[in-house]
Amino acid sequence: MFPYDPSAYDNLTIDEVDAQFASFIDAKLKEQNVAFQQRQQVGRSNTVNDTDDDMPALLPPENPLCNNSIDSNTDSDADIVPPEEDHIASRVGRRHRQENSLPSYAHHVASLVLPAQVTQRDELAVDLAESIDPIAAGDPGSDPTPFLPEPSGLYKVLQQPIATRRPWIQSLVKELKGLVKDRGAFKKEQPGPNDTVVPVKEVFKCKLDQHGNVDKLKARIVFRGDLYTRTTDINSWNPHATWPSLQLYLAMCAKFGIFPSQADYVMAFLQVDMKKRVFVQLPRYWTAHMPNDLKSYCGVPLLLMKALYGYTFSGKFLYEEQEEFLISFGMQLTPMPALWCMHLPGCGVHMVLQYSDNFLIASTDAIIKNKFKTALSTRFEIEWKPHADWFLQARIRQDADGNISLDQHCYAKSVVGQYLPTASPTPSPTDLRRFASPLPTDMV
Numbered sequence: 001m002f003p004y005d006p007s008a009y010d011n012l013t014i015d016e017v018d019a020q021f022a023s024f025i026d027a028k029l030k031e032q033n034v035a036f037q038q039r040q041q042v043g044r045s046n047t048v049n050d051t052d053d054d055m056p057a058l059l060p061p062e063n064p065l066c067n068n069s070i071d072s073n074t075d076s077d078a079d080i081v082p083p084e085e086d087h088i089a090s091r092v093g094r095r096h097r098q099e100n101s102l103p104s105y106a107h108h109v110a111s112l113v114l115p116a117q118v119t120q121r122d123e124l125a126v127d128l129a130e131s132i133d134p135i136a137a138g139d140p141g142s143d144p145t146p147f148l149p150e151p152s153g154l155y156k157v158l159q160q161p162i163a164t165r166r167p168w169i170q171s172l173v174k175e176l177k178g179l180v181k182d183r184g185a186f187k188k189e190q191p192g193p194n195d196t197v198v199p200v201k202e203v204f205k206c207k208l209d210q211h212g213n214v215d216k217l218k219a220r221i222v223f224r225g226d227l228y229t230r231t232t233d234i235n236s237w238n239p240h241a242t243w244p245s246l247q248l249y250l251a252m253c254a255k256f257g258i259f260p261s262q263a264d265y266v267m268a269f270l271q272v273d274m275k276k277r278v279f280v281q282l283p284r285y286w287t288a289h290m291p292n293d294l295k296s297y298c299g300v301p302l303l304l305m306k307a308l309y310g311y312t313f314s315g316k317f318l319y320e321e322q323e324e325f326l327i328s329f330g331m332q333l334t335p336m337p338a339l340w341c342m343h344l345p346g347c348g349v350h351m352v353l354q355y356s357d358n359f360l361i362a363s364t365d366a367i368i369k370n371k372f373k374t375a376l377s378t379r380f381e382i383e384w385k386p387h388a389d390w391f392l393q394a395r396i397r398q399d400a401d402g403n404i405s406l407d408q409h410c411y412a413k414s415v416v417g418q419y420l421p422t423a424s425p426t427p428s429p430t431d432l433r434r435f436a437s438p439l440p441t442d443m444v
Contacts (some may be wrong), residue, residue, distance in 0.1 A: 018259060043275030083299065109367065120199045149418065154202050168204055170288050171219035175202075176282075176294055179221060180264035180308075183270040186280070186302035197279040197301045198228050202310070210395045223280060227239040236312050238319035240354040241338040246338055246392055249353045250404045252363045256349060259398050260362040261369070262388035266381045268357030269314040270306040272321060278304045278311070325379050329372060344368060355393075360388055363385045 137146055146164045151157045157168040179185040191314035193196055201222045209215040228245035241249075253260055265271065284299030294352055326333075329354060331340040338354040348364035350372065359376075376382060388396055394406045427435075 007113055019296050022256070035047045092223070115203055133284040137163045138214060138265055139216060140209070140216060143211070144206050144208060144214045147214070147217060148414070150204045150206055152180040152203075154283075154289070157204070164255075167217050168219065170216045172202055172221075172286075176290065176297070177284075178267055178296055179270065180294060183267060185270055185304065185306040185308065186297060188277075188297075188300065189303040191279045191301050191303075195277065195279050196229070197281050199224050200280050201310070203309075207409055209412075210389050220309055221282070223304075223308040223314075225310045225312050228278075230312055234313060234316070234353055236316045238316050239337045239354070241353050241360075241392065243392060245336045245339050245353065246360075246394070247406070249339055249351060249360060249362075250396065250406065252349070252351060254398075254402060254404045257402050258362045258364055258366050259331065259404070260351075260353075260388045260396075262385040263359040263361060263373075263376060263389070264383045264385070265318075265357035266383060267360075268380075269309055269311070272307045272317040274304050274313070275313075275317065276306055280304050280308070289321055318356065319354075319401055322354065325376070326354075329375060341367075354391065358391065360391060366413060367369075379391070 004239040044128070078433045079145040090313075101209075137143075147168075151160065151168065154172065157165055157172075198212065201224055203220045203222050205220065207216045207218055249260075279301050281301055287295045287298040288322045290298060307317050323333075326340050329342070331342045331350070333339070334341050340352040340354065342350040344350055344363075344365050350365065350368050351361070352372075353360040359382075361369065361372060363372070373384060377384065393411050394408050395410065396404065396406060413425075
């Protein structure tokens with residue numbers, strides 16, 4: 001039964017209240033559907049009166065939170081339709097039919113369960129509608145439009161409808177849980193008089209797959225490097241793959257008739273220990289949106305045990321450990337940035353292209369490649385893709401003849417969507433004539 005006492009919500013978060021709304025409405029819809037099917041099977045009369053109305057009321061009309069202005073007209077069972085994705089039959093007290101869309105139904109429910117003086121009823125009704133929508137937004141392969149552009153922080157996420165708010169919050173909870181439980185990134189300790197406590201920032205990213213759909217929603221807890229004053233002269237620079245090095249790497253793959261695999265580091269910087277004493281602090285308002293076992297980490301100083309994203313030397317520390325591993329495996333750095341190569345007997349090659357937490361690996365010797373995969377996964381936690389498809393925001397493909405191509409259609413699509421939201425994805429005859437000639441080669 002839905003709790004009507006407002007004090008029942010004093011210790012609940014927004015998401016927990018949303019979940020109770022969704023669970024309650026979903027249960028009532030199922031009851032209505034079962035009752036409808038039972039009446040259809042026994043062939044009841046089309047005329048229904050109050051005495052045989054055994055359909056459970058959505059909310060009791062005498063409840064003080066309900067709006068008493070309820071239509072008391074009765075309809076026949078012939079006019080009632082079973083709850084479906086687009087049309088839902090609902091009744092409150094005496095039969096009250098609505099054959100409108102899900103948002104209309106939610107507006108009706110919100111008018112009953114919310115006090116009349118609530119001014120945000122429309123927004124809450126939309127949240128309610130989306131909370132009982134069977135489509136799971138944010139899942140891999142789903143439409144990324146509701147999540148773009150990405151919110152600039154949790155405070156922006158909390159202003160969004162529940163269908164987008166909940167996946168973003170879940171991604172932040174997952175990130176903090178990974179830092180605390182899996183990586184041991186923080187230690188509760190009071191800073192000394194000479195220690196500086198640096199705040200962190202949450203960054204949300206909707207990662208796309210090669211088809212332009214959602215790959216995953218990612219939250220990253222980032223060190224505020226802009227508020228940190230370095231006390232060392234260590235050079236933080238480290239090499240990364242560039243677009244020319246990617247082109248050269250794939251050209252060599254095509255020449256040798258091979259195609260690269262891909263290794264993606266899991267929480268890459270957190271696989272590296274800190275080499276300095278640094279304190280951070282998570283925002284206190286995160287507490288309301290975290291599970292009980294994570295609440296105590298919000299709003300208090302924490303000694304940083306692992307290198308966070310945003311920390312000045314995180315990339316440098318990770319690169320040094322990767323460099324040590326690659327050298328120990330027998331590879332040499334080429335003049336092209338971040339491109340490593342090992343020559344094999346019989347004019348063969350084993351090549352690695354390095355970009356921070358992402359490697360491309362190609363080899364003319366399957367045994368050497370498998371040994372490299374085993375050694376890398378032993379030293380670091382990685383996700384291995386046998387067939388690389390996405391690197392530096394570009395899709396990698398190979399045709400039947402072994403030719404390898406790169407394209408940035410997803411990047412171009414996102415740019416057009418952001419700056420020309422009304423543009424048609426299909427070029428008009430005028431566009432085709434206007435852009436018939438390619439750009440000069442020195443502009444590509």
